[in-house]
Structure formats: structure tokens, C-alpha cells
Amino acid sequence: MPNLNALSVLPLPTGPALNADESDNRLTLTLAGQPLLRLHLEHGDTLQLHLLTPGEVPAARAVWAACYWLFARQPERQQLTWHLEHAPDDALRSGLLVATDVAGQFRSERTLFWQLPQPWLGQPCNNGYPQQMIVSAGKRHPVRAPKPRGEVYRRFDARLGAWVSLRTLEVEVDLARFNRWQNSARVANFWQESGSLEQHREYLERLDADPHCLTLIGCFDDEPFAYFEAYWAKEDRIAPFYDVADYDRGIHMLVGEEHHRGPHKVASWLAALAHYLFLDDPRTQRVVAEPRADNAKMIRYMQNQCFHCEKEFDFPHKRAALMVLGRERFFDRCGLV
Known part of the structure; x- marks a missing residue:
């Protein structure tokens, strides 16, 4: 490096x-x-x-x-x-x-x-989007800004000597790649979403239509290597399990390309993903995640990036670890370069 x-x-x-x-x-x-x-x-x-x-x-x-x-x-x-x-x-x-x-x-x-949004954001942040509370699916939450399209974040990681960027997923462009990643044994073990192209098309189109979830492709030097879901926690199934705030964001993470695995790569993309979410709306005070409690490697990677494990809890489909990253902690210990 x-x-x-x-x-x-x-x-x-x-x-x-x-x-x-x-x-x-x-x-x-x-x-x-x-x-x-x-x-x-x-x-x-x-x-x-x-x-x-x-x-x-x-x-x-x-x-x-x-x-x-x-x-x-x-x-x-x-x-x-x-x-x-x-x-x-x-x-x-x-x-x-x-x-x-x-x-x-x-x-x-x-x-x-590092809290200044430009030039890292590909599109304006949501700090000007007005707050209005609504109830949907029995949950009271703010109206969310329209989801962006295209590249949303880009920064040169001087430690890696590479660009790290995030763009929104395009079903027609990314479906085959997403299908290949989900059907790898390593990913399927934790995501349990292996299936056919049509099953994955339906999965991605459903999320595309869901205002509370943003699907993203992570790239190193413009090569797609990972899939991320960024969701508003207030409207998500995680909400009953902790003291959720109106602008908390949650993340699901999948690294699909084997040659982009490793702790130095995780340190780059996980910091970039958290950075993007904190910049996207300055009202976001926490980023949360719920990896499987037995995914010790991912939990360790997250702890290395200032997440802490608040507790373990039971989803219907898994025993999960509630990982939390506070805005103040992220920027006070910010290692971005």
C-alpha cells in the first residue's frame, strides 16, 4: 500500500x-x-x-x-x-x-x-429536506427524501491508493452480478438469499420500490465488488429491538468479489459507507447493523471501525448482534485519508 x-x-x-x-x-x-x-x-x-x-x-x-x-x-x-x-x-x-x-x-x-459534504457526495445531501411525520405500516416516521440515482459518493483512499465509490444499484445492469454473489457458498451462508435470476430480480425490484431502503454497489477504482443495503431503521424490523431515532440508518453488507476481501479493504469501504450515510443527512446520529451473532470476523471488523456491540437479540430468522456507530464517535476518531 x-x-x-x-x-x-x-x-x-x-x-x-x-x-x-x-x-x-x-x-x-x-x-x-x-x-x-x-x-x-x-x-x-x-x-x-x-x-x-x-x-x-x-x-x-x-x-x-x-x-x-x-x-x-x-x-x-x-x-x-x-x-x-x-x-x-x-x-x-x-x-x-x-x-x-x-x-x-x-x-x-x-x-x-470530514463532516463537510463536498466534494465527496455525488449529489446534494438531504439536510434541506423538510421534516413531516407520517404513519406507514403502523410506524410513525419522517417522510423520506426521494432516493438518489447514480453515483452518490466518491473519495480517493490515499492509504489504499485507490478510488472508493458508491452508486445506486441498477437492476438491469447489476442483476447477474448480484445473482452470482448471492449464490456463492460464503455469501449464502450468512445472507441465505441464494436463488434464480428471476427471484433476485423480484427481490431487487421490491427494494427499489421501497422508500425506506437504498440499494448500493460499492466499487474500488470503478470495479463493482460489493452490495449494500442502507435503510431507515425507524421503518425497519430492527426498530422494536432498540431505542430507535427518526434518522438512524441501518446497513446490510455483502462483499462479492474474493480479491477485494481482507481487513484493509473492509477498513476502506466500511468507513466510506458510514461516511456517506452521515453526510447524506446531518440529522443521522447513528448507523446500526445486525450481523449474525456468530459472524465473529465481521463483528471484529466493525469494532475496528468504531462500532460497538450493544447487545445480542433474536430475530425470527437469526440470533443477531446489534452493532452501533455514533456520529460523534465516528468523526472524533475519524481515520479517513
Whole structure:
């Protein structure tokens, strides 16, 4: 896997790559051959950032680029301190920069940076979708925003040196692949959904018509390797088994391609999936899952990504472990790069 210390380029989902020339005390960032920002770096308990051209007001996108570069290069770095005579207003309004008690001093926090939805989301997040409560199938819950179509998330994983992305499932495109995955012995052991093409077409079309469930295909470098179901927990069968909130999301996960298995791949796609769901609606405070209680490997992988096992409980069809990931815990311990 790539060495983060040797990074000089970070591809961006929205276009050209971010290029950096970094020494012990200087950082120059360029985008599409155009200079973005030049900084003097002062190392200490917190990295201090000084503009090499004092008095200028950096563009918010330049501040964002510096944060992305420095947080990706050192996943353990939690904060940056900026020294600016003037800070861009939109950077302050978004939380990219936070004013301090010291005049001309601002900070950027890893936990806030990774909650900014762009450029990772392929489509606008649902934070503007109004809340209206309804009752369906005997359950009271918010009206859900229309489901997206196409790519919904993309990010270059610098640790893997690969793109990780999520797109919505298209039945005509993905049916044969889904059928092959479900009929593998390993997947069938846990999902118990082996069957014919027509059975799987019916299964996927039913979920496509269900407003509470979003079916997703996970890709590495645009190669499909996994199938995910993201559901609103309030309307799901899991709701009676814990203190469910209106915007909790649940996940079902299936890795279909054998060459994309392994803990380093799980760390990438599971973090990306959780990141997408937390960005999609900032009212989502928890992501939950209910793997089989005897699926020790998956439970261990999830615990490695900050999920905790709240309890075991009995579904009609299985003994399950309730795995919970809180929004605060995810972003406070965020290892995204």
C-alpha cells in the first residue's frame, strides 16, 4: 500500500488532482497547474500555518485544500492553527475555520472537516429536506427524501491508493452480478438469499420500490465488488429491538468479489459507507447493523471501525448482534485519508 509520507498528489472527485510540494517548514499547493496556496509550517503541539504572503485573504477552496492535504498526510493529526489577518467568510460559516480567542488566529478541526459534504457526495445531501411525520405500516416516521440515482459518493483512499465509490444499484445492469454473489457458498451462508435470476430480480425490484431502503454497489477504482443495503431503521424490523431515532440508518453488507476481501479493504469501504450515510443527512446520529451473532470476523471488523456491540437479540430468522456507530464517535476518531 502507498506510503502516506511519500504522497505528492491527491486526486479529487470533481476534477484535477491536488499537487503538493512540502518540505519540513513549507507547503505549496497547486491545482490544475495553478497555484492555490503557499504556507510556512511551524511544527509544535499543533501545526501552525502562516501565509507566505501576509495580508492576503485565501480563498475558502485553498483553505480546504490545505486541510485535506495535511489531514490526509497524517491521520492522527486532529487540529491545525491558522494565522490570518482576514479569514474567508464562507470558510467560517461552514466550520472549515473556527475563530479563537486570539485575534488573527483560527483553527481547523479534523472532526469538522470530514463532516463537510463536498466534494465527496455525488449529489446534494438531504439536510434541506423538510421534516413531516407520517404513519406507514403502523410506524410513525419522517417522510423520506426521494432516493438518489447514480453515483452518490466518491473519495480517493490515499492509504489504499485507490478510488472508493458508491452508486445506486441498477437492476438491469447489476442483476447477474448480484445473482452470482448471492449464490456463492460464503455469501449464502450468512445472507441465505441464494436463488434464480428471476427471484433476485423480484427481490431487487421490491427494494427499489421501497422508500425506506437504498440499494448500493460499492466499487474500488470503478470495479463493482460489493452490495449494500442502507435503510431507515425507524421503518425497519430492527426498530422494536432498540431505542430507535427518526434518522438512524441501518446497513446490510455483502462483499462479492474474493480479491477485494481482507481487513484493509473492509477498513476502506466500511468507513466510506458510514461516511456517506452521515453526510447524506446531518440529522443521522447513528448507523446500526445486525450481523449474525456468530459472524465473529465481521463483528471484529466493525469494532475496528468504531462500532460497538450493544447487545445480542433474536430475530425470527437469526440470533443477531446489534452493532452501533455514533456520529460523534465516528468523526472524533475519524481515520479517513
